[in-house]
Amino acid sequence: MERRNFLQLSATSAMAIAVAPSLIPQKLYAEDGSLFQTFEKVQLKDAEGNALKSKALVKEENYVFMYPHAATPAIMVDLLTPAGKDIKLKSEDGVEYIYKGGTGSEGTIVAFSAICAHQLTHPQKAMTMFQYVPTTGKTLAYDKAGVFVCSSHLAAYDANQGGKVLGGPANQGLASIILEIDADDNIWAVAVLGPNKFQEFFDAFKQELKAVHGRRGAKKLVKEEVKVEKLKNFTAEMIQA
Ligand code: FES
Numbered sequence: 001m002e003r004r005n006f007l008q009l010s011a012t013s014a015m016a017i018a019v020a021p022s023l024i025p026q027k028l029y030a031e032d033g034s035l036f037q038t039f040e041k042v043q044l045k046d047a048e049g050n051a052l053k054s055k056a057l058v059k060e061e062n063y064v065f066m067y068p069h070a071a072t073p074a075i076m077v078d079l080l081t082p083a084g085k086d087i088k089l090k091s092e093d094g095v096e097y098i099y100k101g102g103t104g105s106e107g108t109i110v111a112f113s114a115i116c117a118h119q120l121t122h123p124q125k126a127m128t129m130f131q132y133v134p135t136t137g138k139t140l141a142y143d144k145a146g147v148f149v150c151s152s153h154l155a156a157y158d159a160n161q162g163g164k165v166l167g168g169p170a171n172q173g174l175a176s177i178i179l180e181i182d183a184d185d186n187i188w189a190v191a192v193l194g195p196n197k198f199q200e201f202f203d204a205f206k207q208e209l210k211a212v213h214g215r216r217g218a219k220k221l222v223k224e225e226v227k228v229e230k231l232k233n234f235t236a237e238m239i240q241a
Contacts, residue, residue, distance in 0.1 A: 035097040036193050039068035041180075043225045044076075044187040052228050053185040054078075054104050060134035060146075062231035064114065064123050067177055067189045071209050071218035072198050073114040073123045074177045074189070075231065077132045079159060080146070082107035087162040091195035092117075092171035099162025099193065103179045111177035111189070112163045115197045116150040117170040120204055128235040132159055140241045142167050148174065151241035163194065189226070 044052040044065060057063065057078040067074045083102030090096050102110045114130050115122045121130050133139045135146035142149070142156035147166055149156055155168030163174030175196035180188045202209065202219060209218035232238060 035091060035095055035195060036191065037068075038191040039189075040221055040223050042067060042189045042222050044189065044228045045225050047227060047229055047233070049227070051184075051186045054109060054181045054187055055185055057109065060132070060136075062132050063228050064231045064234045065189070065226045065228040067222050067226060068192060069198060069202075069218065070220045070222060071213055072201060074111050075114040075123070075130075075132060075148070076109065076111035076177070076179070076187075076228070077159060078104065079108045079110060080135060081160065083110050083159070084161045087164065089162050089164050089173055089194065093195075095195070097194055099176055103181055109179060109181070109187075110159055111179050112148065112157070112159075113175040113177060113192065113196055113198075115175075115201050116152065116155055117157075117165075117172050117174060117195070117197060118150065118153060118155050118168065120197055120201050121150050121152040122201070123231060123235055125235060127237045127239060128231060129239050131231055131238060131240060133240060137240075149240060151239055154241060189222075 046052045059078050059080060063076040064073055066072060085101035087099040088096060089099055101107050116130055123130055129151040131149065133145045133147060133149050137145040139145055139149045141154040146159065147156045148159055153169050155170040156166040157174050158164045158166050163176055165173050172195050175192050175194040177189050178191035178193055180190055
């Protein structure tokens with residue numbers, strides 16, 4: 001693992017541009033609105049560039065895509081059971097927000113920003129230590145699987161309860177990526193709910209991101225469409241504790 005993953009990082013808040021009001025259910029906002037941000041409405045496409053359909057998702061598979069920025073990874077999972085609704089969550093600085101639930105015909109499809117709230121471990125091409133561990137798996141991070149796990153220091157996050165912390169060193173849950181599914185079963189990412197780590201991520205990995213995305217490319221907002229890959233195809237090595 002890169003040493004940078006262990007750095008202590010100062011808390012900063014991300015800036016965002018609200019451009020695409022959407023069909024978001026009510027009550028997502030924190031009291032001051034700061035923990036909910038709409039972004040460009042972006043269609044999820046498969047590796048061949050075709051529209052990804054919700055019914056084509058493999059249950060409990062990790063699907064990775066970049067959202068809302070060109071370099072900020074998110075993971076989508078179609079869970080075995082519907083995600084909980086109206087989950088009250090709190091950021092590390094005490095701001096409350098409400099997770100409304102999963103999407104899809106049965107409310108089983110969820111997506112979260114795949115940047116660990118502890119020290120920013122995230123899926124990388126060379127290696128991935130952050131992932132959803134299916135219910136058939138095992139993890140040292142929590143007493144049962146079916147959770148998101150960061151294997152850097154064993155943070156566990158509840159995939160069914162809005163990404164809240166179940167165990168380990170993280171002080172707050174994962175930011176949720178709000179998805180919509182249209183009448184043709186297409187999947188769209190439209191917003192981010194909860195305390196995100198985007199700015200800290202950009203600060204911590206500045207040089208690496210610059211090398212891959214150019215001077216300002218990493219922060220560019222994704223527009224119109226984004227490629228979705230199975231995490232096991234995106235990364236060379238999946239490491240899970
Ligand atoms: S970076 Fe420490 S648990 Fe994820």
